[in-house]
Amino acid sequence: MASKTKSKTSSRSGSAKAVSRKGPTGLSRRGFMQGVGVAGGVALVATEDARAAAAPKTRGPKRAPVTLNVNGKDRTVTIEPRVTLLRALRNHMDLTGAKEGCDRGGCGACSVQVDGALVASCMMLAVDAVGKKVLTIEGLAKGDQLHPIQEAFVKHDALQCGFCTPGMVMACKALLDGNKNPTLAQIKKGLSGNICRCGTYTRIFAAVDTAAKQV
Amino acid sequence: MPKIKTKVGFRGHTKDIDVDIPEGEPAPWGADAQLKHVGTDIPRIDGVLKVSGRAKYTYDQHPPGMLWAKMLHSPWGAAAIKSLDVDAARAAAGVKGVYLFKDKGRPLRYHGDEILAIAAESEEEAEDALLAVKIEYDRKPVVTTVEAALLPGAALVFEGEQNLKPDKPAGDKDKVAAAIAKADKIVQATYTTQVQTHSSLETHGALAMFGKDGTLTVYCSTQATFNVKGEAVHASGLTDDKVRVLAEMVGGGFGSKMSLAPSGKAAIELAKQTKRPVKLMLSREGEHLTGGNRPSSVQSMKAGVAKDGKILGFMLESHGSGGVTGGAGVANPVIYQVGEKHKSGGSVYTNAGPAAAMRAPGHPQGIFALDSFLDELAHAIGMDPLELRRKNTEDEVYLAQWELGAAKIGWKERRNKIPGAGAGTVKRGIGMASSLWRQMGGPGTEVDVVIHRDGTVEAKNGAQDIGTGTRTLMATIVAEELGLSPSQIKISLGDTRWPIGPASGGSKTAPSIGPAARTGAYQAKLKLLALASARLKVPVADLRMEGGLVAGRGQRLTFAEACALIDKKDGALTVRGVRAKNYDAYTTTSHGCMFAEVEVDTESGAVRPIKLVTVQDAGRIIDKLLFESQMIGGAIQGISYTLHEQRLLDPHYGVQMNADMSTYKIAGPMEMPEIVPIAFDVSNAGNNCGMMGVGEPPNIPTAAAIGNAIFNATGARVRSLPITPDRMLAALGARPSRRI
Numbered sequence: 038m039a040s041k042t043k044s045k046t047s048s049r050s051g052s053a054k055a056v057s058r059k060g061p062t063g064l065s066r067r068g069f070m071q072g073v074g075v076a077g078g079v080a081l082v083a084t085e086d087a088r089a090a091a092a093p094k095t096r097g098p099k100r101a102p103v104t105l106n107v108n109g110k111d112r113t114v115t116i117e118p119r120v121t122l123l124r125a126l127r128n129h130m131d132l133t134g135a136k137e138g139c140d141r142g143g144c145g146a147c148s149v150q151v152d153g154a155l156v157a158s159c160m161m162l163a164v165d166a167v168g169k170k171v172l173t174i175e176g177l178a179k180g181d182q183l184h185p186i187q188e189a190f191v192k193h194d195a196l197q198c199g200f201c202t203p204g205m206v207m208a209c210k211a212l213l214d215g216n217k218n219p220t221l222a223q224i225k226k227g228l229s230g231n232i233c234r235c236g237t238y239t240r241i242f243a244a245v246d247t248a249a250k251q252v
Numbered sequence: 253m254p255k256i257k258t259k260v261g262f263r264g265h266t267k268d269i270d271v272d273i274p275e276g277e278p279a280p281w282g283a284d285a286q287l288k289h290v291g292t293d294i295p296r297i298d299g300v301l302k303v304s305g306r307a308k309y310t311y312d313q314h315p316p317g318m319l320w321a322k323m324l325h326s327p328w329g330a331a332a333i334k335s336l337d338v339d340a341a342r343a344a345a346g347v348k349g350v351y352l353f354k355d356k357g358r359p360l361r362y363h364g365d366e367i368l369a370i371a372a373e374s375e376e377e378a379e380d381a382l383l384a385v386k387i388e389y390d391r392k393p394v395v396t397t398v399e400a401a402l403l404p405g406a407a408l409v410f411e412g413e414q415n416l417k418p419d420k421p422a423g424d425k426d427k428v429a430a431a432i433a434k435a436d437k438i439v440q441a442t443y444t445t446q447v448q449t450h451s452s453l454e455t456h457g458a459l460a461m462f463g464k465d466g467t468l469t470v471y472c473s474t475q476a477t478f479n480v481k482g483e484a485v486h487a488s489g490l491t492d493d494k495v496r497v498l499a500e501m502v503g504g505g506f507g508s509k510m511s512l513a514p515s516g517k518a519a520i521e522l523a524k525q526t527k528r529p530v531k532l533m534l535s536r537e538g539e540h541l542t543g544g545n546r547p548s549s550v551q552s553m554k555a556g557v558a559k560d561g562k563i564l565g566f567m568l569e570s571h572g573s574g575g576v577t578g579g580a581g582v583a584n585p586v587i588y589q590v591g592e593k594h595k596s597g598g599s600v601y602t603n604a605g606p607a608a609a610m611r612a613p614g615h616p617q618g619i620f621a622l623d624s625f626l627d628e629l630a631h632a633i634g635m636d637p638l639e640l641r642r643k644n645t646e647d648e649v650y651l652a653q654w655e656l657g658a659a660k661i662g663w664k665e666r667r668n669k670i671p672g673a674g675a676g677t678v679k680r681g682i683g684m685a686s687s688l689w690r691q692m693g694g695p696g697t698e699v700d701v702v703i704h705r706d707g708t709v710e711a712k713n714g715a716q717d718i719g720t721g722t723r724t725l726m727a728t729i730v731a732e733e734l735g736l737s738p739s740q741i742k743i744s745l746g747d748t749r750w751p752i753g754p755a756s757g758g759s760k761t762a763p764s765i766g767p768a769a770r771t772g773a774y775q776a777k778l779k780l781l782a783l784a785s786a787r788l789k790v791p792v793a794d795l796r797m798e799g800g801l802v803a804g805r806g807q808r809l810t811f812a813e814a815c816a817l818i819d820k821k822d823g824a825l826t827v828r829g830v831r832a833k834n835y836d837a838y839t840t841t842s843h844g845c846m847f848a849e850v851e852v853d854t855e856s857g858a859v860r861p862i863k864l865v866t867v868q869d870a871g872r873i874i875d876k877l878l879f880e881s882q883m884i885g886g887a888i889q890g891i892s893y894t895l896h897e898q899r900l901l902d903p904h905y906g907v908q909m910n911a912d913m914s915t916y917k918i919a920g921p922m923e924m925p926e927i928v929p930i931a932f933d934v935s936n937a938g939n940n941c942g943m944m945g946v947g948e949p950p951n952i953p954t955a956a957a958i959g960n961a962i963f964n965a966t967g968a969r970v971r972s973l974p975i976t977p978d979r980m981l982a983a984l985g986a987r988p989s990r991r992i
Contacts, residue, residue, distance in 0.1 A: 117374075127312075128374070128375060133312035134305020136453065136454070136503070138536070138913065139914075140536060141914060143912060144913040146453055173305070175306075177304070183304065191300060191303055192295060194295060194296055194299070194881045197504075197719035197881060198452075198453070198504040198718060198719025199302030199303075199307055199719065200452075200453040200454045203303075228920075231920070231921070232453070232920055234451055234504050234506075235885045236888030236892075236919075237881065237888075238888060238920070239884055241921075
């Protein structure tokens with residue numbers, strides 16, 4: 038049915054870990070994870086830092102302010118704790134680059150990076166991204182200057198309808214973050230969580246190859 | 253009408269023909285035309301928007317005050333609504349409106365049948381409210397397959413109506429029998445194909461907004477803005493001039509988005525009810541269940557073939573199911589001359605979601621059967637399958653394309669002379685198949701070309717670009733005519749405020765819009781040249797526009813200087829280019845073929861395509877890069893259809909068991925072979941650009957090409973799609989002399 042309750046905090050398995058350049062170390066999470074969101078009956082475990090700072094307090098189930106660091110800027114939105122990262126980005130911050138293709142982590146259209154790891158943002162609660170650095174497709178270009186991956190996508194026509202493209206570009210970025218010079222087999226594996234219905238994969242492989250020479 | 257001599261044809265096969273050109277039309281680009289941009293690789297002009305995440309689809313629209321709507325679908329394949337109580341849902345947090353498609357007592361005929369839609373302040377609240385709907389069902393018996401639906405006593409999908417809707421038989425059975433009687437070999441085989449869902453990544457949906465001024469604006473994920481407008485006029489009760497439909501970016505369609513759809517209808521009704529903007533996008537599950545699908549088919553073929561490879565007679569009985577809709581016919585027989593022929597069969601109702609036209613409707617399933625069958629005929633008389641095809645066509649384009657494709661795949665050197673002869677358990681083989689499509693586009697499309705006094709140029713049409721590259725084609729054609737670069741042309745598409753355009757069906761968008769854009773640009777050019785002529789004192793006939801200049805007889809102006817001559821009061825030259833009727837063409841057919849090399853693991857049954865060579869023509873190629881993208885996309889969707897995709901319905905309840913993106917398997921990066929597109933340019937006349945559309949045909953031949961390659965690799969014939977490992981193993985087991 039159309040409705041369900043989210044109780045997942047997963048990053049994409051396999052490829053996400055494989056391409057994660059760095060773990061969540063080196064970031065101060067103090068002060069961010071002050072509360073425990075309650076969603077779908079699953080308590081979210083606060084970090085040690087946060088526990089040390091204050092006793093956990095319940096956030097939700099009603100709307101509550103949540104601050105996310107997205108594309109280098111802190112943004113506070115008022116959302117229910119069950120809201121996914123994808124919906125927080127799209128419905129509450131108007132960052133509509135990431136798309137909901139399946140709402141089950143099966144297509145990769147919602148891919149973003151969280152602390153460098155590739156994540157299906159439809160499978161992560163927004164509150165789980167608190168204290169982490171979220172990078173979306175909108176944060177890739179510097180003003181009008183496209184990222185080399187984006188340039189390569191245009192050059193090779195690695196897109197048609199474009200709906201999977203933001204997720205694809207993010208998956209390519211995560212891949213190249215972890216492997217500067219991937220083989221064709223590694224490219225295929227790195228993008229294997231993303232579906233393009235128009236059928237542009239071989240164009241995308243060529244784009245990644247071109248971009249790898251530039252990043 | 254002026255008569256013009258123009259050169260048509262393809263590499264080494266050109267000829268001059270006379271065509272009648274309507275008044276006001278530019279001469280067609282002949283085979284010898286010297287063109288700067290047309291035929292080259294032009295990057296997609298909306299590529300930057302799409303790669304940067306700034307492209308706004310219907311799904312991305314979020315005007316102030318917008319409500320989110322969600323749909324409740326039937327959970328059963330057949331049922332009646334026993335009781336329905338929406339009071340609790342109406343009272344749920346955030347809920348602002350409820351729209352009923354079907355009330356108590358109404359029948360539900362398929363899993364996914366629309367029951368109601370709810371609009372709420374947030375997406376989550378709308379989802380909660382669906383759970384608060386109190387509804388009871390009386391479940392009914394279902395039929396989910398052609399075979400079950402045709403059994404005596406089968407449950408009827410529509411009360412009082414037979415499940416079978418027979419087609420009118422075509423051909424003379426007696427003549428076919430007589431022809432087949434003279435054959436050296438008679439072959440019979442039955443092929444089945446599955447139901448494939450379109451699975452556009454952007455689901456169906458719309459945003460409806462009523463304005464204070466009594467207007468209605470609808471953003472719709474559609475491939476037919478003007479169809480949607482007509483339906484929105486009807487649904488809203490407003491007059492035509494008060495309704496505007498936009499589809500600036502569309503996340504795929506493939507034939508499934510030709511109408512407003514129940515989602516759009518519900519959005520309009522809920523917007524009317526709540527006096528707020530309402531957006532309703534289907535869930536992925538809803539999309540699988542109701543968003544459209546390619547019908548199944550069961551095709552039984554019988555033919556007689558002479559020793560020399562000539563097919564003497566051909567019979568086809570074909571049934572298919574498009575669920576609760578009809579239209580499950582196959583395109584056979586096409587391409588080849590098959591002698592005397594007879595065709596019968598029909599569409600069969602089942603308790604399943606409605607079919608919709610899907611990329612070359614009737615063809616991929618038809619060609620899977622036909623081109624597999626041709627290989628079986630060749631095998632029966634011990635002939636090279638390509639040679640048998642040559643014996644049954646005289647079309648010089650096919651002959652040339654087969655030669656190209658065969659050379660590229662290594663037909664002579666790499667194909668097993670004896671199927672399955674390769675050593676080891678992992679075997680390789682080569683196969684091929686062909687495609688045909690007929691679509692020239694035509695009148696009923698208009699394009700506004702505007703040259704502004706400041707030197708900017710616009711071209712506008714109300715139809716949509718669903719990812720095929722219509723924007724870029726328009727820009728390329730207008731730029732070519734005006735001697736500018738494609739990037740200098742601003743294209744507006746996907747808004748019914750602009751001139752009328754086609755629905756994107758049948759590959760007719762490009763060949764309808766393209767020539768109209770060229771006519772508009774040509775007539776605007778003549779107006780600008782008249783101004784330049786007066787300034788330069790050079791006759792119009794001696795002036796040319798190229799490289800950003802207007803020049804002739806040693807005099808010149810830059811394009812911007814020429815534009816500055818436009819009357820200040822007008823500010824711009826605006827011309828409406830009207831698509832003329834088609835005139836004589838070199839061919840009205842798009843030809844294509846595919847050569848496949850595959851690897852079959854005879855122990856696991858896994859089939860891995862190694863290389864696909866795809867050859868395709870569609871008249872003159874406007875943008876080679878985007879043309880090849882269509883070819884590649886068609887091949888990839890073809891791989892997915894051949895090996896992976898199938899809608900699985902539980903036969904007892906009619907429930908789709910794989911209505912998501914994880915268990916409805918669509919080919920992904922890991923499944924990709926090497927794909928070699930050979931874009932085959934044919935100067936075609938027919939319209940002033942000589943162009944046709946290339947959306948559908950590249951999707952046609954993949955299944956048969958792979959199936960034939962599998963036979964060449966293993967000697968085992970799989971006659972059912974998708975060719976999953978279990979079917980592959982069963983076919984290997986059916987070999988009389990199986991030895992692994």
